[in-house]
Structures are given as C-alpha cells and as structure tokens.
Amino acid sequence: MPDLYPPGVCPPPAPDPAGAAAGRNVTRRGLLASASVAGLGLVLEACAGGKPAGHAAQTASTVTVPVMQWANVTVATTTRQIVSEFEKAYPNIRISLQIEPTTNFYSKLETLFAAGTPPGLTFMDPATVLHYASAGALTDLEPLIAKDNYDISDYFAAAVQEYQFKGGLYGLSRGFGNQDIYYNIDLLAKAHLTPPPTSWTAGGWTFADYLTMAQRLTVRDSSGRTRQWGCYVDSGTRGWFPWVWNNGGHILNATRTKSVMSGTATVAALQFLQDLIYRYKVAPTPADLSSEDAAQQFASGIMAMFEDIPADVGFLRQSIGTRFAWGVAPMPKGPGGRYTSGGGIAYALPRAFPHQEEAWTVLKYLNSKAAMTQLTLTGGVFPPRKSVADSPQYLQQAKYPLHMEVFVQAPAVVREDPLTIYWPQINNVWTQQLGSLWDGTTPAKQVCATIDEQVNAILSGA
Amino acid sequence: MHPVSKAEAVSAVQRSGPAALTRRGKGGMRRAEALAGMLCVAPWALGFLLFTGGPMLFSLVLSFTRWNLLSPPKWVGLSNFQTLFVKDPLVWHSLLVTTLYAVLAVPLAVALGLLLAVLLNQRIRFLSFFRMLFYLPSVVSGVPVALLWSWIFSPNVGLLDGLLGLVGIRGPAWLFDPHTVIIAFVIMSLWGVGGSMVIYLASLQGIPPHLLEAATIDGASAWRRLVHITVPLLTPIIFFNLVTGIIGALQMFVPAYVMTQGGPNNASLMFMLYLFENAFQYFRMGYASALAWVLFLYVAVLTFLLFRFSGRWVYYEGMLKSDN
Structure with a gap:
C-alpha cells in the first residue's frame, strides 16, 4: 500500500462528532475574530450618530428651542427664571438654555453651524453677526418685526444700527455696553478734586483735565513704588477707540476700505495713552495688571479712575460693597468731540433652525421689557431698551455708582465699530501691534504705520 | 471495474487523499488566518479611516478650496x-x-x-x-x-x-x-x-x-x-x-x-x-x-x-x- 501521508505531512485530526455537538470546536482565532466583528459593530453603531446636538427632542405637541449664550452666575440664574416663566406662558415651547463659557463659545457655535444644527437663538457680537449675515446664515428679523408690529423704536438707535446689514436686521440687541469712566469719589475728595461732569454734553473734562486728575490721584511710596494708580488705559479694542475719535482721529476711512491710523490725530491720541503709562506713570503697565486686573484694582481702592462698561456694575457692587463711594463719568472730550464706543451683544436667529416662529416667540419674550428689567437688576446687563434704561428700576436700583444716567445718555454718542468682514483679522493686527504700544517698546507713530500696512493688505483681500 | 495501476492509485490518492486535503487545507488555513487577522485589525483600521485617514484626505481636498464653514467650499486651486x-x-x-x-x-x-x-x-x-x-x-x-x-x-x-x-x-x-x-x-x-x-x-x-x-x-x-x-x-x-x-x-x-x-x-x-x-x-x-x-x-x-x-x-x- 502506498504511504497515504508522505513524509512531512501530518494526518488530519480524527473527527469528534460528540465534541462538535457539544460546541467544543471554538478556537482562539475564532474568538478573536468574533470579538473584532462585535467591536466593529459597536464602532459602526457609534458612528451612526444619535440626534444632532443642536436640536433636542421634539414631540408632536412641543417644540424645543435651544438658546446658546454666556452669562455670569447672577445673570444665568435670572435668565433661568425668565425661561421658567416663559414656559408657563407658552406650554407648547420649551427652551433649552445652554450657558457656555466665553472662551470657546464661537468655536462651538461655528461647529454647530457647519454641522447644520445651529441653536434656535444664539448670542453674537456685531462683528460676528456681520460675518454670519453676509454668508446668509441668519434670519432677517425685519419681516418678523413688521408682521408682529414689534416696537423696535424702544431700542436705542445705535443698538439697532449695528446689527443691520444690507437693509435687513440680523440681531436683536440684548445688552448694549458703552465705555465710561468709573471713579472713586472718596479718593477724589481726599485729593480735593472736583468730580468730572455727569453729562456727555457738558463742557470741560478734556484730555488735559483727565491727565491732571490722574497725576493728582497717583500715589507712590518712599521707594517709588506706586500704591495708588490715577487711572487705567483700557487696551481692549473698544477701549482705545473713543480716545482716537475724541482727538479727531480715524481708524478706517469712511468707506472702510483703507486703514488711516497714521493720521496725526490718531497717532497723538495713542501716544497720549502710552504716555499715561510710561511717561506720566499714572496708569499701570500690562505687567502690573497681570496679578490683579483693573476691575479688581478699582474695587480694591488702589485705582482712582477706571474705564469700563456698564455691565461690570454688578461685579463692582459686590466687590466694593460699602467700602467707598463711587460714580461714573463720561469719556474725556477732545478736539473731535465727546464720543464713546459700544456694541454689546445680540440674540441672532439662525436660518437653518427649523422652528423659526417658535424661536422668534422666544426672542421676543427674552427681550421683552419685563424680562430685560429683571436682567438689568442683576447689574450685569445694560438694557438696549430706552424705556428700561431710563426707568427708576434701573437708575435707582442701588446707591452706587452715582450718576448712572451717564450710561443712559451714552447710546446717543456711541460711534459704531469700524466693522468689515475682515474684522477678526484686523482686530488681531490691532491687538498684536498695539501690544508693543502698551508695553512701551514702540512709539505710536511706528505702531500706526505698521498697522496701516498690515490692515491695508488684509482689506485689499490679499 | 478495470484494474488500476500503482501510479494511478498514488495519483488518485494525492488528488483526493490526505495530501490533497493538506494542500487545500494549507490554502484554506491561510485564507482563514488572513481573514481572522483582518477581522482583528478591522476596528483599528475603521477607526483610522474614519478619524484620521479620512479627515486627512478631506483636509487635503479642503486645502485647495475657500471655505468659511457657512457656505459650500469653493475650488481655488493653488x-x-x-x-x-x-x-x-x-x-x-x-x-x-x-x-x-x-x-x-x-x-x-x-x-x-x-x-x-x-x-x-x-x-x-x-x-x-x-x-x-x-x-x-x-x-x-x-x-x-x-x-x-x-x-x-x-x-x-x-x-x-x-x-x-x-x-x-x-x-x-x-x-x-x-x-x-x-x-x-x-x-x-x-x-x-x-x-x-x-x-x-x-x-x-x-x-x-x-x-x-x-x-x-x-x-x-x-x-x-x-x-x-x-x-x-x-x-x-x-x-x-x-x-x-x-x-x-x-x-x-x-x-x-x-x-x-x-x-x-x-x-x-x-x-x-x-x-x-x-x-x-x-x-x-x-x-x-x-x-x-x-x-x-x-x-x-x-x-x-x-x-x-x-x-x-x-x-x-x-x-x-x-x-x-
């Protein structure tokens, strides 16, 4: 008989019918393969995705409107109260309030828009509204306003204009800040100084007056270390705008197609601000502010004058308590007049959100006179509604700051931000180049020349 | 039934006997091993394609477009x-x-x-x-x-x-x-x-x-x-x-x-x-x-x-x- 199994060939194992019946033919390889298939199935299931993040569950009878915004603790609590009252009044609409930190707010919002699942309402500043509106991503509110006879005239004109784009309105202002000067009344009295005026149309209170007051209020110890700052230079974008305008300068030309910061008046205004820090030494350097920011230093009583917005009133009241008296004054006047910058924030309605009517209903309620009054009592919102801003509830809600009517008068002299669709890049140029102004390494003339060069390259579409 | 020669018998066994089974078994085993290996690697491979390779390819295509996330990407070449x-x-x-x-x-x-x-x-x-x-x-x-x-x-x-x-x-x-x-x-x-x-x-x-x-x-x-x-x-x-x-x-x-x-x-x-x-x-x-x-x-x-x-x-x- 021939050898059925040539050398080197192993005979197959003997069949084991009983074992096969008992399922004992599971091999390690088979187990691994099964586990991989199961894992693959899990991965595919996970990748199938659930409901989009921006749209919560809808039932036949209720619609959920996600509202995405930021807020401090007090404002968030009040907003949740308002939401609760809304849901009682409108049982068929639920609001999903998403309070997000400011740091990555816009990145998250972009992602939701890109995914086609934007929230029903979202906070946006004027520059962001411009960007999204120009891309057709926001709903024009004008037809909705007309349909419901919504009283837009109660809003400050400037608060409406900054959200208008090509004849439409793409954001309804929810908070309309402006730059003002807070001052420590006790420190002024101690230095025998007359407080600044309380009206934007008053005479006096010029750049020179501001410098003189700051110099009188700056206190140094025997070693030369400053113990009390006379004033503060707000290096944020809206912080330096009013100084440029009030000195007769310009940032962009009238058509916003060219940067004109090399003009004499603009350079002089920015040089004045740099001199406050490094020549006259009446304002802290950025390094001095690294450990304690200006609001904290003002609240601690070691800064006599502090440029800031009305929305910080709540924080300042909490921090200052009854330790000293404080008030608010308009910006100093210059050869160009007395203006201020402002902008604040608005609610915008994304076009891709499927329940436009419901979102509009929510927007009207959140921006209603009653809701806005509740919010302004937190001290964390300056109302864009004239009737709320000029009401006893807002003006007399607390003892300090004195002269809150300065906030209410400010919208009449707010100049609009020089917005373009390149605002984020231009703002970045301002921030980076003016950094060398604020740290004292480069004079204003050189900084402005560099800014013009870089911004004009951006504006030309390069 | 005609008589079968020795060579024919050996050949028949080699084609259908245990040796043939071994050759077919070797190929079958190799295929089975390959399949098992691929199944084991499959979750990683799918994850790589979905979360690394795919996005890399997408990013490469995007690099030739102008896209602001809100409007469709527009081809701009280099x-x-x-x-x-x-x-x-x-x-x-x-x-x-x-x-x-x-x-x-x-x-x-x-x-x-x-x-x-x-x-x-x-x-x-x-x-x-x-x-x-x-x-x-x-x-x-x-x-x-x-x-x-x-x-x-x-x-x-x-x-x-x-x-x-x-x-x-x-x-x-x-x-x-x-x-x-x-x-x-x-x-x-x-x-x-x-x-x-x-x-x-x-x-x-x-x-x-x-x-x-x-x-x-x-x-x-x-x-x-x-x-x-x-x-x-x-x-x-x-x-x-x-x-x-x-x-x-x-x-x-x-x-x-x-x-x-x-x-x-x-x-x-x-x-x-x-x-x-x-x-x-x-x-x-x-x-x-x-x-x-x-x-x-x-x-x-x-x-x-x-x-x-x-x-x-x-x-x-x-x-x-x-x-x-």
Whole structure:
C-alpha cells in the first residue's frame, strides 16, 4: 500500500462528532475574530450618530428651542427664571438654555453651524453677526418685526444700527455696553478734586483735565513704588477707540476700505495713552495688571479712575460693597468731540433652525421689557431698551455708582465699530501691534504705520 | 471495474487523499488566518479611516478650496498655497518662532531627562519618592499647567521673579516681553521632562552590568563609563525622545493660546496657533487646511532627516560599527 501521508505531512485530526455537538470546536482565532466583528459593530453603531446636538427632542405637541449664550452666575440664574416663566406662558415651547463659557463659545457655535444644527437663538457680537449675515446664515428679523408690529423704536438707535446689514436686521440687541469712566469719589475728595461732569454734553473734562486728575490721584511710596494708580488705559479694542475719535482721529476711512491710523490725530491720541503709562506713570503697565486686573484694582481702592462698561456694575457692587463711594463719568472730550464706543451683544436667529416662529416667540419674550428689567437688576446687563434704561428700576436700583444716567445718555454718542468682514483679522493686527504700544517698546507713530500696512493688505483681500 | 495501476492509485490518492486535503487545507488555513487577522485589525483600521485617514484626505481636498464653514467650499486651486508661501509673512514668522522653540526646548528636555534618569538610577535614600516627584508634573498638562505658569511668570507677584529678587536680580517681564516669551515657554516645557526620564530609567536598567563592571575593572572613571558605555547604549532611546520631542514641539499650541495668544507683538505666534486662528477666528478653513499640510510636510521632512542621519550616532544593541 502506498504511504497515504508522505513524509512531512501530518494526518488530519480524527473527527469528534460528540465534541462538535457539544460546541467544543471554538478556537482562539475564532474568538478573536468574533470579538473584532462585535467591536466593529459597536464602532459602526457609534458612528451612526444619535440626534444632532443642536436640536433636542421634539414631540408632536412641543417644540424645543435651544438658546446658546454666556452669562455670569447672577445673570444665568435670572435668565433661568425668565425661561421658567416663559414656559408657563407658552406650554407648547420649551427652551433649552445652554450657558457656555466665553472662551470657546464661537468655536462651538461655528461647529454647530457647519454641522447644520445651529441653536434656535444664539448670542453674537456685531462683528460676528456681520460675518454670519453676509454668508446668509441668519434670519432677517425685519419681516418678523413688521408682521408682529414689534416696537423696535424702544431700542436705542445705535443698538439697532449695528446689527443691520444690507437693509435687513440680523440681531436683536440684548445688552448694549458703552465705555465710561468709573471713579472713586472718596479718593477724589481726599485729593480735593472736583468730580468730572455727569453729562456727555457738558463742557470741560478734556484730555488735559483727565491727565491732571490722574497725576493728582497717583500715589507712590518712599521707594517709588506706586500704591495708588490715577487711572487705567483700557487696551481692549473698544477701549482705545473713543480716545482716537475724541482727538479727531480715524481708524478706517469712511468707506472702510483703507486703514488711516497714521493720521496725526490718531497717532497723538495713542501716544497720549502710552504716555499715561510710561511717561506720566499714572496708569499701570500690562505687567502690573497681570496679578490683579483693573476691575479688581478699582474695587480694591488702589485705582482712582477706571474705564469700563456698564455691565461690570454688578461685579463692582459686590466687590466694593460699602467700602467707598463711587460714580461714573463720561469719556474725556477732545478736539473731535465727546464720543464713546459700544456694541454689546445680540440674540441672532439662525436660518437653518427649523422652528423659526417658535424661536422668534422666544426672542421676543427674552427681550421683552419685563424680562430685560429683571436682567438689568442683576447689574450685569445694560438694557438696549430706552424705556428700561431710563426707568427708576434701573437708575435707582442701588446707591452706587452715582450718576448712572451717564450710561443712559451714552447710546446717543456711541460711534459704531469700524466693522468689515475682515474684522477678526484686523482686530488681531490691532491687538498684536498695539501690544508693543502698551508695553512701551514702540512709539505710536511706528505702531500706526505698521498697522496701516498690515490692515491695508488684509482689506485689499490679499 | 478495470484494474488500476500503482501510479494511478498514488495519483488518485494525492488528488483526493490526505495530501490533497493538506494542500487545500494549507490554502484554506491561510485564507482563514488572513481573514481572522483582518477581522482583528478591522476596528483599528475603521477607526483610522474614519478619524484620521479620512479627515486627512478631506483636509487635503479642503486645502485647495475657500471655505468659511457657512457656505459650500469653493475650488481655488493653488491659491491658498500661493498666499501661504508668497503673500503671508505671518506664516514664515510663525514657522520661525515654532522652530526656535523646538531648537531650544527639545535638546534641553533630552539632556535634562537623561541627567535626571542617571541621577535617579543611583542607590540613594527615598529613591522612589524622588522618582515620583520628578515624574508627577508630566501627568498634569494642558490648560491648568498653562494657568499655573502664567502666575509663576507674573512680573509682579510671580514665583520666578520673586526668587530672582531674593538674590538681587530684577527679573524680566517674561510673557510680556517679546525677547523672553519663548524662553519662558522653553522653561515651561521642562515641566514634562519626567515622562522621558522614566523611559531613560528603564533603558538604564537594561544596560548589561558586566560592561560597566569590566570598564570599572579596567580603571574607567564614572564619567568615562557614562560617556563611552552608558550614553552610546542609550542612543536609541535618545533618538526616540528626540524624534517625538521635535514632533511635539512643532505642534505646540496650548501655552501660546492660553497664556499669550501669540503676543506680545506676535513674538509667541506658534504655527499651530496661527493655523487655529485662521480656521476658527478668521473662518478660513481652506487656508488653515493648507497650513496644516505645510506643517505636516515640514515635520515629515525633519523626521526623515533625523532618521537619515541617525546611523551616524545611534547604536542598536548587537549592531557592528561597520553596519553604520
């Protein structure tokens, strides 16, 4: 008989019918393969995705409107109260309030828009509204306003204009800040100084007056270390705008197609601000502010004058308590007049959100006179509604700051931000180049020349 | 039934008998093994395709478009790359800043990690405690570390300038000075040196003791043993840490984003930060994708050069000198 199994060939194992019946033919390889298939199935299931993040569950009878915004603790609590009252009044609409930190707010919002699942309402500043509106991503509110006879005239004109784009309105202002000067009344009295005026149309209170007051209020110890700052230079974008305008300068030309910061008046205004820090030494350097920011230093009583917005009133009241008296004054006047910058924030309605009517209903309620009054009592919102801003509830809600009517008068002299669709890049140029102004390494003339060069390259579409 | 010859019988058995079964079994087994292997790899492969390969391909396509996330992408060909290489000075600036950071930080981290490992390879008291102490910082990373170092570098109340002040030195403004901001980041990067220290420690303990003993018997000092025996045997690990360190350093983002936002005056504008700004602040996804591919190619070229010249100084165990 021939050898059925040539050398080197192993005979197959003997069949084991009983074992096969008992399922004992599971091999390690088979187990691994099964586990991989199961894992693959899990991965595919996970990748199938659930409901989009921006749209919560809808039932036949209720619609959920996600509202995405930021807020401090007090404002968030009040907003949740308002939401609760809304849901009682409108049982068929639920609001999903998403309070997000400011740091990555816009990145998250972009992602939701890109995914086609934007929230029903979202906070946006004027520059962001411009960007999204120009891309057709926001709903024009004008037809909705007309349909419901919504009283837009109660809003400050400037608060409406900054959200208008090509004849439409793409954001309804929810908070309309402006730059003002807070001052420590006790420190002024101690230095025998007359407080600044309380009206934007008053005479006096010029750049020179501001410098003189700051110099009188700056206190140094025997070693030369400053113990009390006379004033503060707000290096944020809206912080330096009013100084440029009030000195007769310009940032962009009238058509916003060219940067004109090399003009004499603009350079002089920015040089004045740099001199406050490094020549006259009446304002802290950025390094001095690294450990304690200006609001904290003002609240601690070691800064006599502090440029800031009305929305910080709540924080300042909490921090200052009854330790000293404080008030608010308009910006100093210059050869160009007395203006201020402002902008604040608005609610915008994304076009891709499927329940436009419901979102509009929510927007009207959140921006209603009653809701806005509740919010302004937190001290964390300056109302864009004239009737709320000029009401006893807002003006007399607390003892300090004195002269809150300065906030209410400010919208009449707010100049609009020089917005373009390149605002984020231009703002970045301002921030980076003016950094060398604020740290004292480069004079204003050189900084402005560099800014013009870089911004004009951006504006030309390069 | 006709009689069958022996040859025919053998042939018939070979075609249909156990040998044939073996040949068919071999092929079948191989196929089964291949299938099982592919199934085992499948979850990773799918994950790679979905979360790495696919997005990379998408990013490559996007780099030839203009896309603001809100409107459909618009094909612009090589326009993004043209802008990147010719018209945008911040690209070269950020690449220079990033490279400077990598050139300073990586060798320091390699040297310090090695030094710590050599020191912690000695027989000293509380050795485990010291190893834990130096390793622990590398476990904490990201934003909390960036915030902590922001305080450490504060010119007014920071720890560093405070310590320098104790010895009469007026410390620099660190993060607020364009001349010192990168140095600050380099110092901060040494916070995570414990991770590479552990790897060196493991390698040190793998060095054959008889080599060191033989050198000791021959009269070699500790320094000579370190330089001529320990370090050469550690070169593969040093090379590994060098490569991974450079790749990591060229992608530095969190400290620049959290602590300086690229300032002062773009002095700390890292390439990844500039990429992020273009993508998420300027809504230029296509341009940001082009930047990402430029960074990828830059890192790939550097890594290739490192591997290319590694033969001159990296010695793998068992390798003869003539193998280089």
